[in-house]
Amino acid sequence: MLSGKVLIVAEKDSVARTVAAYLSGGKVKVLRVGKIKTYHFTWRGCSCVALGLRGHIMDFDFEERYNSWLRVSPEVLFKVDPVLVVREETVKYVRVLRYYASRVNTIILALDSDSEGEAISYEVILATYSVNPRLRYYRALFSAITKRDIEKAFNSLTAPRPEIAKKVFARMILDLTLGAVFTRVLTLSVRKYLGDKLGSRFLSYGPCQSPVLNLVVQRALEREKFKPEKYYTIHVYAKTEDGKPLRLDHVRTYRSKEEAQKVAQRVKEHGFAKVTLVRNIKVKIPPPKPLDTVELERRLSRFFNIRAKIALDIAEELYRNGYISYPRTETTIYPPTLNLREILQELLATEHREYVQELLAQPKLTPTRGNTDDKAHPPIYPTAGATREELLSRFRRREFWIVYDFVTRHFLATLSPPARVLRQEVIAKAENVELRVTGVKILELGYWRIYPFEKVSEKIVPELRPGEKLRILRVEVRENETKPPPYLSESELLKLMRAYGIGTDATMQDHIHTNVVRGYFRIFRKRCIPTELGKTLILVLSKHASRLVDPHFRARMEKLLSEIVQGRDPRSVIEEMKREAYQYYLRLRGKLDEIGRELAEAFLKTFRYARSK
DNA sequence: GCAAGGTC
Structure with missing residues (x-):
């Protein structure tokens, strides 16, 4: 041939x-x-x-x-x-x-x-x-x-297979057209109100970035709408028969303070509680699955407060320098051709030498296994053993060491035994009031030895037997308040993006970053906090063109595009999507003055605030 | 100056 x-x-x-x-x-x-x-x-x-x-x-x-x-x-x-x-x-x-x-x-x-x-x-x-x-x-x-x-x-x-290429080209054309049309119309709408104050800024729309912003804004709105309510809980301080102190909590909560106090009084007058149930369950906590891009980003955000974009940039640099494998992957299964022992040999050069030796001493390595395979790249793993000094002197930034060491620890964790804990639960009754205390006891550290980020804190409940009487020393009624949901964390946002199919493993962090650069939301202490501008943009688009910012929009578009692979003419698919978008465009154009005013006002609030900070 | 997707 x-x-x-x-x-x-x-x-x-x-x-x-x-x-x-x-x-x-x-x-x-x-x-x-x-x-x-x-x-x-x-x-x-x-x-x-x-x-x-x-x-x-x-x-x-x-x-x-x-x-x-x-x-x-x-x-x-x-x-x-x-x-x-x-x-x-x-x-x-x-x-x-x-x-x-x-x-x-x-x-x-x-x-x-x-x-x-x-x-x-x-x-x-x-x-x-x-x-x-x-x-x-x-x-x-x-x-x-x-x-x-x-x-x-x-x-x-x-x-x-040109039909697949044509699908991609159709996506590129639609992304550009929708992005350009709506970015321009939004920007033009505020021009007459802002003039020079706009500077070099513009108000962008994108089929990925805007649904992402919507997710962030929806959570913020839930939070703002939230009305805290008072509720009351009952806590009992008691002593076991052999004199050990113990705090039990009443399983119910109360809206009324008086009612809670009445129950507390009854418990107190009763004077003792009788243990009715002792449950100790041994639980295995499995080590994490091999690392893919999104999980790398999510964990570095959660464990170390490193932004997803920074995480991927650093991983990229570590890859180019031969320290870790290709960082853009959706695979969570080590391919059979990957020589795990060879990698461990390499890692003898790290400060985890002793741990690595223990793993090498095992006759058989049994890695954890996820259920995704992109058929292109293996999970992320370290490709060279390096010390802290080496990485710090080479890259001059602490984050490089953190990312490298994290990848190494994660890899070692996937080859490690599970952690084992004892979950303890004791139920006791004072009159008919049900009291409970729960605890966790670590039986075996397992992979937590190398991966302490997931380790639970121990809280040990004294050993009790059913029928045992607990002497009640003090009963307390506490006033609590329901709390609003927190702002979306970057880690949750990535998870939602993956679930909705917004962006790809390599681009998700970009879409977050674009929103930050545009001034639509900030990330503060791992959480995504929308600005006035970001909120107003979503409000405006939700009102007149809600589908454009719907979290399902990207997946819908992908589904339509896949018809091209089945043989549909790309031009007809592009036209169909454009026709729909044109309707939204007309609606926005009909309200241009109002939209411009609202956005301009929000713009000024946002960037005045940004400057004064 | 607009987007999202590859890659460095």
Whole structure:
């Protein structure tokens, strides 16, 4: 099937390098063209060159003449087709692609086996077919960067799937069109009220960023609407028969203070409580599953108050420097080809040496296992052992060490035994008033030894037996108040985004970050607090175009787009979505003055506040 | 100057 000369294109350099190494059997010549590395080798008698891109090489944009926000009415953008253009930063890649394309007879598209990879494949075809009419294109689909998978993919090449590429292109067109139209109309609405005060700022809308903002705002509104209510609880201080002190709580709460006091009085007069139930349950707490991107971000936020964007930026840098594996993954199962013992050997160079030795001494390693596999990248794990000093001197920032050490501990935890605790519960009755005390006793630390972030605090209840009498010393009625729900934490937000299907593992933190940069919400002590501007933006959009900010909007759009893969004409899908968006546009346009006034007022509050802080 | 998705 193949003969002569072959160009292999991968999504990133590391994959091109690995493919070359596996197919060549080891003999690879590396040539640099500017900053781009090309890998030359022989495979099945063909002379091959492999190179890695940096993701997409093309992008959609509106033609130059639509760039004026003032002279071009936003609705015009619904009627024009954005054009696919080579990105400035990737012109050099296209040049190299074309150079080789004119000198080979076959291009193998070894891009990631997801829809983005299919789209990038198509971009490569668009960039090269004109320089060599005899070119043949094949697709190599591998589900892991392992020798077996790569060889299998290259021995069973398939055809590119343009319908998947077209779905991605349709998404790009819709994201751009909706983003541009609504960003411009919102920004223009406040112009006449704000003038120069707007500065270089603008009010953005996006099919991912805005539903994310909505989630944050809804929680804040719940919080604001919340009316605290008083309630009363009863607490009993008692002594066991052998003299140990013990506090029991009445299982009920009361709205009325008088009623609570009456019950408390009855308990007090009764003088003792009789133990009716002693329950001790041994519970196993399993170690965490192998780490994916979202979980890395969520845990670093929860455990260390590190923002998701910072977490991924640092993980990226650690990856580039060879300390951890590729940080953008949805996989939570270690592939069978991953040599866990080898990684442990590496980790002997860390300060967890002794713990690592214990694990290595075990005859069999049994890692935990999640249930997701993106078929592209393994879970995140450390790839080199390093000390605190090494990381601190190399990166100069404490967070690098925190992230690296976290990844290491998490990896070790997944190979560790569960923690074991004893959950204790004692019920006692004074007259007919039910009292309870609960406790936790740690039986075995298990993985908590290396992963103390999840360790529970111990509270031990003295040993009691049913029928035992507890002498009541004091009874207390406490006044409490119901509390509003807290602002959404960044960790919860990421979880919700994943559940609603907003963004991808690699972009979720971006959508959060965009909202922060736009001044829509702040993150303070791990929690997302919307500004006046963020709240007003959601209020305005909810009133006139609620679907655009609905958390389900992204998933709905994806579902519609997937019809393209089933054979539907992309143009008809794009038109359908645009028609709907146009209706929302008309509604907003009908209320432009009112909307502009509200947003302008909120804008001033938000940025006056930001400056005065 | 608009978005979201790759990648560094």
